Amino acid sequence: MSDEAERPKRRQRYRGTHPRRFEEKYKELDPARDPETVAKVIASGKTPAGSHLPVMVEECLAALKLVPGQCGVDATLGHGGHAVRILERIGAEGFLVGLDVDPLERPKTEARLRGLGFDGSVFEGVKSNYAGISKVVGERFPEGVDFVFADLGCSSMQLDDPARGFSFKTAGPLDMRMNPGRGLSAAEWIERVDAEDFEKVLMEHADEPRAGALAGALAGRRFGDTLELVRAVREAMPMMDEEVVGLAVRRVFQAVRIAVNDEFSSLDAFLRVLPGCLKAGGRAVILTFHSGEDRRVKKAFQQGEREGIYQSVSDGVVVAGGEERRMNPRSVPAKLRWAVKA
Numbered sequence: 026m027s028d029e030a031e032r033p034k035r036r037q038r039y040r041g042t043h044p045r046r047f048e049e050k051y052k053e054l055d056p057a058r059d060p061e062t063v064a065k066v067i068a069s070g071k072t073p074a075g076s077h078l079p080v081m082v083e084e085c086l087a088a089l090k091l092v093p094g095q096c097g098v099d100a101t102l103g104h105g106g107h108a109v110r111i112l113e114r115i116g117a118e119g120f121l122v123g124l125d126v127d128p129l130e131r132p133k134t135e136a137r138l139r140g141l142g143f144d145g146s147v148f149e150g151v152k153s154n155y156a157g158i159s160k161v162v163g164e165r166f167p168e169g170v171d172f173v174f175a176d177l178g179c180s181s182m183q184l185d186d187p188a189r190g191f192s193f194k195t196a197g198p199l200d201m202r203m204n205p206g207r208g209l210s211a212a213e214w215i216e217r218v219d220a221e222d223f224e225k226v227l228m229e230h231a232d233e234p235r236a237g238a239l240a241g242a243l244a245g246r247r248f249g250d251t252l253e254l255v256r257a258v259r260e261a262m263p264m265m266d267e268e269v270v271g272l273a274v275r276r277v278f279q280a281v282r283i284a285v286n287d288e289f290s291s292l293d294a295f296l297r298v299l300p301g302c303l304k305a306g307g308r309a310v311i312l313t314f315h316s317g318e319d320r321r322v323k324k325a326f327q328q329g330e331r332e333g334i335y336q337s338v339s340d341g342v343v344v345a346g347g348e349e350r351r352m353n354p355r356s357v358p359a360k361l362r363w364a365v366k367a
């Protein structure tokens with residue numbers, strides 16, 4: 026054995042009192058090494074860096090009505106928080122396929138689930154857009170599945186990692202792609218879009234009341250990083266109340282993210298093929314996080330019920346309880362809807 030192998034590894038220390046890099050700053054990035062820090066972060070109402078607190082888990086499980094032995098799809102695997110609870114319910118006789126477009130996070134989640142004992146006999150991770158769910162289901166379950174679950178949008182791992190460019194709080198490349206290997210980055214998209222189309226995107230994707238003025242100020246420009254875009258939004262709204270400007274920054278980031286990832290086209294395609302993936306009596310449960318998503322899910326479910334494709338759909342939306350809203354601010358805008366295949 027070499028000297029190197031015998032010597033205990035030194036814990037990497039922060040350089041200085043203000044660590045600059047994401048990996049240095051958050052000890053909870055390695056939860057196995059620092060479980061106490063993780064517990065403290067969760068108790069303070071925050072999400073540990075590099076992980077994702079699953080939203081409305083009990084409400085989702087109640088709507089899915091899982092029984093042991095069922096087979097289904099988690100269309101948005103993310104950190105696997107919902108997937109683990111689903112796997113526990115369907116047991117060793119059941120099977121879950123987990124889809125995700127993110128090539129960086131999906132392998133980590135798969136490894137985590139394998140580490141928890143969910144082997145290939147009960148779980149398979151697949152790199153796929155949920156728009157392609159019928160191919161995935163058709164190849165594995167030609168008779169359809171018992172349930173499909175989706176928890177739309179981004180994970181905390183994606184939002185919190187400055188290198189992914191989703192965050193308006195920290196400097197990073199203006200990217201925002203859930204799959205960085207496909208399509209235009211946010212910087213390229215803004216550089217190519219004209220003011221008219223940008224205005225539409227700001228209105229349709231984020232209900233931005235100052236869409237026209239912001240689109241005029243931002244469209245066609247090349248931004249070097251996330252904070253440059255934040256500065257440009259601020260400059261386009263001089264003399265405005267800080268709260269209004271802050272909301273505009275959030276909305277611009279949300280609208281651009283949805284455009285860059287073509288989120289609404291994927292959701293529309295998913296909702297169209299979803300009934301064809303379910304067995305009779307199979308259940309679809311979807312969590313949405315803003316009005317553009319919820320409108321689409323509501324319309325598809327209600328239309329499906331009128332046409333006799335679904336035997337029943339949720340009357341209204343289910344929302345997170347007070348305690349969860351307090352503990353996890355990301356649960357506040359969440360809306361759950363379900364539908365049962367006829």
Ligand SMILES: C[S@@+](CC[C@H](N)C(=O)[O-])C[C@H]1O[C@@H](n2cnc3c(N)ncnc32)[C@H](O)[C@@H]1O
Nearest residue numbers: 079101103104105106107125126127154155176
């Ligand atoms: C809110 S997170 C899911 C979190 C997960 N339920 C958990 O408990 O950890 C959404 C995930 O869906 C993925 N995603 C977003 N759009 C997608 C799409 N069109 N197809 C497949 N996955 C998608 C994102 O990459 C992200 O990992």
